[in-house]
Amino acid sequence: MKISYNPETDVLNIYFQESPVEKREREQPDRILDxxxxxxxxxxxxxxxxxxxxxxxxxxxxxxxxxxxPEEGKPISLSDRRAFMQLPLEERRRILAAQ
Known part of the structure; x- marks a missing residue:
C-alpha cells in the first residue's frame, strides 16, 4: 500500500495495489474509487x-x-482487538510503547 498527498492540489491518494485502472467511480463529489x-x-x-x-x-x-x-499465554480474542481499536489514540500509543 502506498499513500501520497499533494498539498498544492490538496489531493490524497491511497494506492492499494499497482494494477491498471479499468473502472473509475465517483462515490461522493470528493471521493473517487479506481x-x-x-x-x-x-x-x-x-x-x-x-x-x-x-x-x-x-x-x-x-x-x-x-x-x-499476551504474557498470560492465551491468544487475544477478536473482541479484545476491537476493544483496543476503540481506545483513544493516545491510550493505544501508550500501550504499544509499553510493549
Whole structure:
C-alpha cells in the first residue's frame, strides 16, 4: 500500500495495489474509487483532503498480528482487538510503547 498527498492540489491518494485502472467511480463529489479489471480496489482519491481528513500529511500504520499471544499465554480474542481499536489514540500509543 502506498499513500501520497499533494498539498498544492490538496489531493490524497491511497494506492492499494499497482494494477491498471479499468473502472473509475465517483462515490461522493470528493471521493473517487479506481478498480482493476477484476473489480479489486486499486486507489482511493480524496479531493480537498485538508477539509476531509484531520491531517493529510500525517500517517499512522499498525499491523495487527493474526495470533498475538499476551504474557498470560492465551491468544487475544477478536473482541479484545476491537476493544483496543476503540481506545483513544493516545491510550493505544501508550500501550504499544509499553510493549
Amino acid at each position: 478498480y482493476d479489471k477484476n473489480g479489486n480496489l486499486v486507489r482511493l482519491e480524496i479531493l480537498n483532503a485538508s477539509q476531509r481528513v484531520a491531517n493529510p500529511q500525517r500517517v499512522e500504520y499498525y499491523v495487527i498480528s493474526p495470533n498475538p499471544v
